[in-house]
Amino acid sequence: AQKITQTQPGMFVQEKEAVTLDCTYDTSDQSYGLFWYKQPSSGEMIFLIYQGSYDEQNATEGRYSLNFQKARKSANLVISASQLGDSAMYFCAMRETSGNTGKLIFGQGTTLQVKP
Amino acid sequence: DSGVTQTPKHLITATGQRVTLRCSPRSGDLSVYWYQQSLDQGLQFLIHYYNGEERAKGNILERFSAQQFPDLHSELNLSSLELGDSALYFCASSVGAASSYNSPLHFGNGTRLTVT
Numbered sequence: 002a003q004k005i006t007q008t009q010p011g012m013f014v015q016e017k018e019a020v021t022l023d024c025t026y027d028t029s030d031q032s033y034g035l036f037w038y039k040q041p042s043s044g045e046m047i048f049l050i051y052q053g054s055y056d057e058q059n060a061t062e063g064r065y066s067l068n069f070q071k072a073r074k075s076a077n078l079v080i081s082a083s084q085l086g087d088s089a090m091y092f093c094a095m096r097e098t099s100g101n102t103g104k105l106i107f108g109q110g111t112t113l114q115v116k117p
Numbered sequence: 118d119s120g121v122t123q124t125p126k127h128l129i130t131a132t133g134q135r136v137t138l139r140c141s142p143r144s145g146d147l148s149v150y151w152y153q154q155s156l157d158q159g160l161q162f163l164i165h166y167y168n169g170e171e172r173a174k175g176n177i178l179e180r181f182s183a184q185q186f187p188d189l190h191s192e193l194n195l196s197s198l199e200l201g202d203s204a205l206y207f208c209a210s211s212v213g214a215a216s217s218y219n220s221p222l223h224f225g226n227g228t229r230l231t232v233t
Contacts, residue, residue, distance in 0.1 A: 032218055033218055034218040034219045034220070034221075036221055036222075038224075044205060044226065044227055044229070045119075045224065045226045045227065046207060046209075046224035046227075048119075048221040048222075048223065048224075051219065051220075051221055053218075053219045092160065096217075096218045096219075096220075096221075096222070097215070097218070098215045098216075098218045099215070100173060100215070101172065101173075101214060101215045102165045102172045102173035102214055102215055103148065103165075103211065103213065103214040103215040103216070103217055103218055104150055104162050104165055104173060104175070105150070105162070105209070105222050106162070107159060107160040108159075109159050110159065110160075
């Protein structure tokens with residue numbers, strides 16, 4: 002069964018430093034998408050970055066990059082130059098293709114706190 | 118703004134009551150997914166509709182039901198409410214289903230349900 006694992010319940014980072022949030026996944030699908038979402042304390046779910054299973058290059062979106070290691074089934078999020086506004090819960094998710102639904106499966110999330 | 122509209126934002130009701138949560142997907146999106154987020158269970162997939170048809174069911178209780186209408190908006194009906202149903206309920210939309218695994222789900226801002 003598909004599964005997403007985030008092993009860091011909470012992380013601290015100093016403002017302006019980089020931080021890596023870990024994510025490992027398990028799937029038997031050949032085609033899948035990996036996503037990171039940010040959930041601030043206000044509650045909304047904000048899409049950050051995407052990596053496809055066939056993509057050879059790591060995805061980047063501004064200060065966000067995804068360190069994709071397919072053989073190790075990991076998709077870590079790297080946030081560079083952390084800002085106070087980055088304090089939030091971060092979810093790694095996988096969009097499956099089996100079962101003809103394409104639903105997202107989420108990890109348990111990592112709470113990131115940025116210190117001034 | 119994700120383009121997904123959920124109403125109401127907040128709902129407070131008593132045990133045993135019935136409520137309806139409404140979702141309007143992004144223009145052009147045919148898939149609607151419902152998720153429940155509670156503190157102890159994380160983000161749980163409830164149900165998926167594609168162009169009016171139910172595609173998949175997740176951890177959805179029998180007391181809960183959903184439908185997607187011809188104009189593609191969706192409603193999630195929760196009945197015989199219990200204290201444990203208190204949670205944040207999200208609707209998300211996508212242009213397709215499993216074949217769109219390389220596209221993100223776009224989330225509404227959620228409906229926060231409190232059962233007293």
